[in-house]
């Protein structure tokens with residue numbers, strides 16, 4: 001046992017704090033449900049016959065999980081819990097018994113920052129479905145509100161966009177137990193539910209903060225805040241983006257380098273269930289406003305609270321105040337102003353992939369490795385967790401195993417993010433140019449109000465706001481001649497003199 005001398009490191013866990021910064025067995029096929037869109041099946045097809053692959057696979061024969069292998073998962077957020085769930089479920093099918101410890105100091109039962117993982121808590125409708133098919137059925141009591149529509153606010157007007165197919169499937173959840181000083185919720189938060197699921201499959205939950213890691217002859221030695229240490233064959237880093245442990249891992253002599261990050265803002269406003277029903281209803285409110293540095297902002301109704309999420313280029317208090325005082329935001333709230341927030345924080349978000357998120361007997365998943373740009377971080381935590389679990393269970397835990405079978409899933413997300421950057425650049429142009437805002441608004445209003453209109457712009461905006469579909473898919477839809485034709489037509493008609501002169505606001509709700 002060694003004293004680590006490290007400070008506990010959940011840097012963004014308190015208000016106002018700044019972060020420091022081989023083909024598998026056919027019987028396993030069902031585990032790849034819905035994986036094709038995101039290339040989770042890549043590992044199955046990537047067994048290269050060349051000499052290098054053969055050498056790699058000989059080397060990795062010694063790096064397989066066998067009965068009694070010891071695995072440490074650092075972090076019990078979505079990535080850590082889902083990795084544990086998929087690994088234990090798969091190993092059970094091949095009759096391999098391992099010892100898996102999840103290190104997670106949070107109980108997720110406290111209200112306020114100490115019980116929460118700093119997030120808007122939107123689980124997209126496609127992810128709700130995919131998780132369901134994987135056996136992860138989000139219980140009703142975990143869902144604070146079912147979201148069935150978006151209301152898009154711009155200075156030129158507002159429009160409601162209904163869920164495609166009119167099904168209420170987006171889940172607004174609390175990651176913990178609600179905002180600061182809120183009465184303890186009798187329901188389980190999303191993260192606690194996933195952690196419990198992993199323990200039901202045999203994971204041991206260690207309520208410990210990991211403070212240090214060291215390479216060991218046969219694996220890794222892990223040190224905890226209570227000065228205890230333990231040895232493992234495989235270490236899975238799932239500590240998110242706001243943990244100082246990531247800085248420690250850069251000093252291990254591996255090729256990993258932390259992901260790029262940006263500062264964001266989250267706040268909770270208490271309005272009460274009744275008032276929320278009559279004001280926000282079951283719509284998430286998104287804002288395309290011409291404010292510098294602001295990429296995206298949304299108000300998400302939950303139980304008694306509304307959650308504000310602001311994403312962009314280093315969000316600061318001045319920008320938060322400008323946003324809250326803009327007429328489009330004020331008019332969403334009763335009495336035309338936002339109440340004092342009950343709880344707020346400036347967590348960082350992953351906006352660039354980690355360099356080499358794997359090493360010998362070590363893999364980085366979720367926000368600690370590669371995440372979806374701005375949207376559906378829980379979805380990319382699921383994808384990387386599953387790809388890593390399948391690599392460990394079906395191939396091995398060596399660096400070359402991860403390179404060959406895990407990295408392709410990360411690369412797919414990274415490539416899609418490149419398209420995502422382009423899409424957000426176009427969104428920024430729309431936010432800046434009033435005549436484009438008028439055209440977008442007119443196009444959506446017509447699609448939402450006229451029977452039989454194909455919701456081309458609505459579905460594009462829906463998927464950009466929710467993260468329900470890959471950015472590449474969204475881009476391809478915007479290149480359809482009918483989409484471009486309608487957009488050009490609306491650019492003209494929406495800016496014809498009568499509307500322009502009156503500077504009329506269009507509202508369709």
Ligand SMILES: Cc1cc2nc3c(=O)[nH]c(=O)nc-3n(C[C@H](O)[C@H](O)[C@H](O)COP(=O)(O)OP(=O)(O)OC[C@H]3O[C@@H](n4cnc5c(N)ncnc54)[C@H](O)[C@@H]3O)c2cc1C
Pocket residue numbers: 009010074075076077078079080103104105106117118119120121122123124208209210211238239240241242243244245264265266309310347348349365366367368371375376377378379381
């Ligand atoms: C403002 C904002 C809004 C967002 N909104 C959404 C949204 O609406 N929908 C969505 O899908 N995604 C959203 N995200 C992204 C989402 O929060 C993340 O992508 C997701 O939480 C990543 O999951 P994870 O398991 O990798 O990390 P995390 O959820 O961060 O979990 C990491 C876990 O590791 C634990 N941990 C950290 N350090 C240690 C340590 N040293 N020892 C032991 N345990 C440790 C922490 O306690 C934590 O539980 C948002 C992000 C931000 C910043």
